[in-house]
Amino acid sequence: MYRFLLTPRWWGINLFVLLAIPFCVFMGSWQLSRFEARVQDHRSAGEQAAENKREAARPLAELLPVDKATSGRQVTASGRYAEQLLVPHRELDGKPGYYVLTLLRTDGGKALPVVRGWLPGDAKPAAAPAAPTGEVTVTGALQASEVPGENGVPAQGGLPSGQTGAISAASLVNLVPYDLYDAWITLDKADSGMTAVPATAPGDTGLDLKAFQNLGYTGEWFVFAGFVVFMWFRLLRREVEFARDAELGLAPDEEPATSPSGV
Numbered sequence: 001m002y003r004f005l006l007t008p009r010w011w012g013i014n015l016f017v018l019l020a021i022p023f024c025v026f027m028g029s030w031q032l033s034r035f036e037a038r039v040q041d042h043r044s045a046g047e048q049a050a051e052n053k054r055e056a057a058r059p060l061a062e063l064l065p066v067d068k069a070t071s072g073r074q075v076t077a078s079g080r081y082a083e084q085l086l087v088p089h090r091e092l093d094g095k096p097g098y099y100v101l102t103l104l105r106t107d108g109g110k111a112l113p114v115v116r117g118w119l120p121g122d123a124k125p126a127a128a129p130a131a132p133t134g135e136v137t138v139t140g141a142l143q144a145s146e147v148p149g150e151n152g153v154p155a156q157g158g159l160p161s162g163q164t165g166a167i168s169a170a171s172l173v174n175l176v177p178y179d180l181y182d183a184w185i186t187l188d189k190a191d192s193g194m195t196a197v198p199a200t201a202p203g204d205t206g207l208d209l210k211a212f213q214n215l216g217y218t219g220e221w222f223v224f225a226g227f228v229v230f231m232w233f234r235l236l237r238r239e240v241e242f243a244r245d246a247e248l249g250l251a252p253d254e255e256p257a258t259s260p261s262g263v
Contacts, residue, residue: 004239013235020228028221031214038211041068057139060112066144066183072199075142075185077114079106081131083176086163087115088123092195098123099197101167101184102131103176104138111176113167113184114138117194125162129192140185141199145169 004010057074064070087099097120103111119127145168146153153166164171169180190196 004243010239013232017228017232021225024221024225024228028218028225031218031221035211035214035218038214060106060142060181060183060185063142064181064183066142070142071144072201073142074139074188076137076139077104077106077112077185078135078137079104079112080135081105081114081133082111084128084131084162085172085175086123086125086128087165087167088159088163089165090118090197092118092197095120097121099167100128100191100194101164103172103180104136105178110179110181112181113172114140115167115184115186115197117187117190117192118197119194123163129194132191138185138187140187143167143184143186143199145182145184146171 005014055074057076060075060077063073063075082103082105084100084102087101090097090099097118099118100116102114102116104114105111116129116131121127146166147168148166148171159165164175167184169182172180186197186199188196
């Protein structure tokens, strides 16, 4: 009854099943490992953020370039404040507002974007407090340059003069006539009655949409593996039923060919 399993057709079906199931299990396990890695990164980022607050601030040059290990670390930089820009459409505690961004010209000649604080409402240059004059030393959390359209950063253009949509060297290079650090800091203590902007976690370390996509793909691959097994058993059962019917003489006879005369 099971001799049909030795036919070329069933050799092909069995080979496909033997290859498909391990492949689906492997892909499902890989997606699950990606989700677990993101969970671990999220947990590590939280622990790192707490540790960063306890660490003493270090000179900016020692923590560049910004990566997952240095993002959020406390840094110090000295220089003189120069141009001031506003970063609109930034929420804080669920309230709309904007960042006050001032460029710090360091002794090395480059400028460091410094977020001095957050103010509620629409971005208005007259409402933003002026930056301190003279030589200053600032302390804040180091942050990587933002990418428009990611992590809540607006991607819109065409902003009024004196505003920027993203805090990055690529966005600011056309607004100021000097070199910029590919990083920025947010002050621990905001200036002049503004609210301090908390540091954000490094990219790809949170439980974001990508993490839950990995979890969803995990379920899909394991479902595919179960579907392959289900279809194999279904085909096997149908072949067994056909073979049993044939042994009992219950297989449907072929219809006789019809003669040209229709008799």
